Amino acid sequence: MLEIKELRKRFGDKVALDGVSLSAQPGEVVGFVGANGAGKTTTMRIAMGVLASDSGEVLYQGSPLGAAQRNRFGYMPEERGLYPKMKVAEQIAYFGELHGMDRAAAKRATGELLEQLALTDRAGDHVQDLSLGNQQRVQLAVSLVHDPEAMVLDEPFSGLDPIAVDVMGTALKERAARGVPVIFSSHQLDLIERLCDSVVIIAAGTVIAAGGVEELKARETKRLRVRVDAPRDLIADLPGTVTRDGDDYLVEDADDQAVLHVAMSAGRVAHFAYDQPTIAEIFREAVAQ
Amino acid sequence: MSARSPESSRMRGLLLVAGREIRVRGLSKSNLISLAITVVIAGVLAALPTILDGGDSDTEVGLAGAAASTMEGQLEAIGGYEVTVFDSAADAEQAVEDGDVEAAVADGDLYVDGRVGTELQTVLESAWQAAAVHGNLSDAGLSDTEIQQALTTRPLETVNLSDSESDSVIGYFTGLIISILMFMMLMMPVQYIAMGVVEEKSSRIVEILLTSLKPWQLLGGKVVGLGAVALVNLVAIVAVGLGVAAATGLLPDLPEGTTSAALSSIGWWLIAFALFGTLAGGVGSLVSRQEDAGSVLTPLVMSLTLSYVGSIFLLNAPGTTFAQVLSIVPPFSAIAMPTRMAIEPVPFWEIAVAIALLLAAAAGALALGAKLYSRSVLYTGSRLKLTEALRRAA
Structure with missing residues (x-):
């Protein structure tokens, strides 16, 4: 399990992190959400040892995360970086070796990844000659080449074409299925919703909401969506707070059975269900509070 | 891979970085071509005295x-x-x-x-x-x-009343070649190191590298790798120069000390490279963009150029206090001393003092360069001031 505990960090007068905690169980995919400047990148940089925190700790399997363990992690920083004048395959294998693989294993893993990412025919090209999308795929390969034990990815989906997004998503799911804890940040909340088991929402250096995706959705205020084929307006008749959303009535703070009863007596009920808030709505709500 | 001892994995990291530099810079087409050209020039220069002499043809x-x-x-x-x-x-x-x-x-x-x-x-x-x-x-x-x-008469024996044998033309040319070589072979890798550091910073790859490597491994590997490339170039040039001189029969005619000056220049180069190389890495890490690299490198380039120009003056004024001082004071001594050794006999104590001072300066540069580098390599944005970098926490 990867645990980040009570991280605090100041840059001069500016407080970047004010006691940020989050954790990822083996096999858990954790989405890290927050506005720009909320502290996601700082948190991840500290977790990967690229930046020192003022206080707080990063634990892996119960003990402070050391350089040797960190070297078996997969990391994708927000600012992507590759050697522009190095060949694609050579570069991926080099990072494999840096992560402790021997040359043969690194080459083998490179070959497999290039195949997966449909880059085999570009293996001998310099990175600078690749399109931006393909460079991103190489970046992905660099973070996956050593079959990481845990993954910390800062905006792994930004700048990816739809195919690469799928490849990336599959890669994360695959790793998680094998028991790898994964933490990634993203602004694409639909992706978070699709891929993550749990979500951590951060604003101004503080975690404002955290939990399982389903749990968070359930925690939100329940809102009943009712569609009735009725000749007259039911706003005055339905109990609780009622608003219109197009043809639908949105009902809050009311007994659902009482609502159903009124609706059925008014006409044919075409739709009767609780709205599932999207992560995007939860996020907006949490940030707004 | 977890069985590896920390000691060996530390060296492994450094050697991997060095290996990459050798592959990317040393085995690059441009380096191989320029080495070939330089080697040919060295061979021609070494053969030149014999050719100008009309050779051995009677x-x-x-x-x-x-x-x-x-x-x-x-x-x-x-x-x-x-x-x-x-x-x-x-x-x-x-x-x-x-x-x-x-x-x-x-x-x-x-x-x-x-x-x-x-x-x-x-x-x-x-x-x-x-x-x-x-x-x-x-x-x-x-x-x-x-x-x-x-x-039968006894041939005249020459009794030299002058202190130095400075009138040796071959000594002068050897000194000239040594100073040019030293200058080139320091300037080139120093530029490469600084460029490499800035490249890693500007492409942000350094952030990924530093999750696997310590800053000193990254800087050390770069210095060792590019140093090895330059050393191979230097040894090749000196070997070809001396080899051609030997083949054309010039070697026995060379004044005493020329061969040892040429060979010892490799030793001088090693110390000087440690000094300039780590400093280049340190100052290179102060900037984030390739365009800014030139300005932070200026002091290094200036002192290298001064060492070179000073050595040329020295060749024309051997035996003077200027020559003595320049060949002892670091960092100028790195180029000036082997140059001076080629043109005049240098007392042993002066060489010893020059080596000691240069070693001390190199040790200081190593400490300073590594400190600068580890403190500023992850800082991005505008150029970092030297004092700011030294104040920053590692």
């Missing part, structure tokens, strides 16, 4: 007449002349006219085609006189052995 001289055999003996004793003895004065004359020989002596006449070198004329003159004396003594009834004894 001056061809023709002889005829009564004194021919005696003169032939004389000229062979002097050496450097290929003698052809003709049957008649007319044949000798014809050979000069045809250009088969440069000059010919027959029966007291010197045949030349146009002008003749003063040296050749003097030699032929003295050979003719010796032959004449030989003839006269023979006529007076002396035996060949007696004549031989009578004519």
